[in-house]
Amino acid sequence: MVSVEELEAVLPSMTPWRxxxxxxxxWVALEAGLGTALPSDFRSLAEAYPVLVVDGFLTVSVPRPGAEALWASEAGNDEVLQDLFEMGDTGDYLPFPRPGGLIAWASSGSGDAFYWRTSPAADPDAWPxxxxxxxGDWSEFPVGAVAFLAGVYGRTVEVGGMPGDFPGHDPRVLGLSDDVR
Structure with missing residues (x-):
């Protein structure tokens, strides 16, 4: 599993926000509200950083202390995903809380969404x-959120369907203070 420190190595502009x-x-309240545990790499990222916005494009949504129930509700109830599912436009992907359903953890300014595919039988650390x-493109990566971000910004993971300038050559990170949200 890739650590937060490894992500910081490929995205050093995030470190001032630690x-x-x-x-x-x-986490007890958040996971009770969501109805499932979350991956440990994400928990480490969320403990170390507030919401991060990379190059004004990719927003990594982490729970704010005191607003865990709100984060759980938003992450587990993606209305766009539900609408796409009802229209038959999600392929084999299902909205959470269905078994194997998707939980959102990031989004882009262009309307792209980043999820985990849950599995009630698998350890959350194994969720892709x-x-x-x-x-309308769907892509799946056999890594966690932190490894995915490190791969994207370290240029070892390519995400099809993204804008041609993603990721930027010198990505800048803005951290949204817990006081701002």
Whole structure:
């Protein structure tokens, strides 16, 4: 599993946003509200960083301490995904909380969505990342969120259907303070 420090190595502009000592997310409340545990790499990222926006394009949504229930509700109830599912436009992907359903953890300014494909039988650390491109492309990657981000920004993972300038050559990261959200 790729660590937050490995992601920082390929995306060094995120490090000024690291929260010393952690952010204090109530994981018990969040996971109870969501109805499932979450991957440990994401938990580590969410403890170290607030919401991150990379190059004004990719927003990595992490729970804000005190608003865990809101994050669980938004991540587990993706209305766009539900609409696409009802129209038959999700292939074999299902909205959460259906078994194997998708939970959102990031989005782009172009309407792309980044999910985990859950599995009630598998450890959350084994959940793959699924990307729904705004153009209707679906891609699945056998890695967690942190490894996916490190691969994208380290240029070892290519995501089809993304804009030609994604990822940028010198990506800049903006952290959204917990006080802002």
């Amino acid at each position: 929260v010393p000592g952690g952010r204090g997310v109530d 990342v699924v990307v729904r491109g705004d153009n």
